[in-house]
Amino acid sequence: MSLDRRSGCPINLSLEVFGDRWSLIILRDMIFGGRRHFRELLNGSIEGIASNILADRLKRLMELGMLTKADDPSHKQKAIYSLTEMAITLVPILAHLGAWGRVWLPTSEELSIRAELLEKGGPPMWEKFMDELRHEHLGMPLDTASGPSVRATLQAAYQAVVAGKALGASPVA
Amino acid sequence: MSLDRRSGCPINLSLEVFGDRWSLIILRDMIFGGRRHFRELLNGSIEGIASNILADRLKRLMELGMLTKADDPSHKQKAIYSLTEMAITLVPILAHLGAWGRVWLPTSEELSIRAELLEKGGPPMWEKFMDELRHEHLGMPLDTASGPSVRATLQAAYQAVVAGKALGASPVA
DNA sequence: GCAACCGATTGCAAAATGCAATCAGATTGG
DNA sequence: CCAATCTGATTGCATTTTGCAATCGGTTGC
Known part of the structure; x- marks a missing residue:
């Protein structure tokens, strides 16, 4: 390089x-x-x-x-x-990139559900996520009690899809 | 690869x-x-x-x-x-990428003026630019007479910076 | 003790890259 | 008509980067 x-x-x-x-x-x-x-x-x-x-x-x-x-x-x-902070501000770019890839590339459902959620959440969700990252990585205070963390939300959606797939694929229930 | x-x-x-x-x-x-x-x-x-x-x-x-x-x-x-169309829809990503690079990396003024303009123009300017690209590359109709093209605007800004730099750097005028 | 784990490092084969030279066909200028 | 130039590539070769497995010295949990 x-x-x-x-x-x-x-x-x-x-x-x-x-x-x-x-x-x-x-x-x-x-x-x-x-x-x-x-x-x-x-x-x-x-x-x-x-x-x-x-x-x-x-x-x-x-x-x-x-x-x-x-x-x-x-x-x-x-x-x-x-x-x-330099890396944290990549979040909007990653969100756009995920949205683009979801439209044009053969993404798998369970791995693109997060990109979909992040796209639907839009800039407000990205800002919330970046604030959470600043808290985790830079020790910045987390202003309000604003519900579940964005990462937890994304992770829950992922688990739901995986569970649903396992359910659908399983012959026994 | x-x-x-x-x-x-x-x-x-x-x-x-x-x-x-x-x-x-x-x-x-x-x-x-x-x-x-x-x-x-x-x-x-x-x-x-x-x-x-x-x-x-x-x-x-x-x-x-x-x-x-x-x-x-x-x-x-x-x-x-x-x-x-797949490539044209990269415009928002490139705009974000340019904006990020302009903040965090040692960009040169003349080469980053375009990124700055594109950032300030926001999604409306990106949409206009993408429509112009669809016209140039895909033969799609260009709806209205909507002023100078985005590329021309960006190019003019670039030329202005270069001319200004040359003026400032030149000892004779 | 001692096996498992920690963040790496090493050696080596395979792949990608940078660079200059070159290619055949099409066009241009005189 | 012919030589020079320009077109989008391709070739050979040296260098760099990558993938992969094995390994390293130190730390931890038991």
Whole structure:
């Protein structure tokens, strides 16, 4: 990933940050999957990233200011990765990207239900989600008691679809 | 660019379409730069794509349904590439991407003025731009006489910044 | 102790990329 | 009519990136 031949074009510079196969997948798993540890990211995503690539991308995303790393106080060996504000503001882009992919690509129902919900929720839901991420990752106060978290809502919808599929597919009930 | 190990996740599938260094650059040059020919894309972009990579990506984007190719009637040798509706609907994503890059990355003023204008124009401007692209690339009728084209507006703003910079930088006037 | 787990690192084969040279056909200028 | 130029690519080759499995030293739970 050479950083020469850069141009000052915003789209080009954005592509230099996450215009590769894995960086955005990692950010997706941190943002929507709530994963904070190396192993969670390594084993958690369906796509199966290799450990050396994961280590390289985490390092790179830190150098770019998208992530920070800290010791997990509960476990001297664990490192906990946090999103920066720079990464959190990707939420609207990920929402648009998910909506686009849902329309034009052969997405699976259970994995696109979250994108659908996020699209229907629109900017207000994205803002709420970003505030929750700021709370989790940056320690910002969470203003009001505003019902269940966005991630919990998305996760519940996912579980419902999976359960429904299992029900429908099962011959015994 | 292996297409196995895919998951049905919308974000993952989107990344399989343009999660590489060049595909979105090509689309950017076609959408915002109005380039339709191989040579225009080869020499036109600041980033300097290699001809074999360009040929490969054009082929790939065609297979994915983002582009179509046709003979240029004015020149039996020229091929003219057109955006499909699938590609045109990327405009909001590119607008968001440009806005994000403008905030967080060291963009140059002359190359980010377009992103700024597109951000300020918001969804109405994006819709107008997409209609113009549908007219250019898909032959759809252009409803009303609605002033100068979005691309012309963006281009004029770019020229103004460049001229201003030249003026400011020039010692003789 | 000791097996399981932690975040990586290493070695190696395979694939993708960058780069320059080149291709055949079409067009243009003189 | 012919040479120079331009068209959209393709080829060969060196470099870089990736995928994959094995492994590392240290930590934890039991």
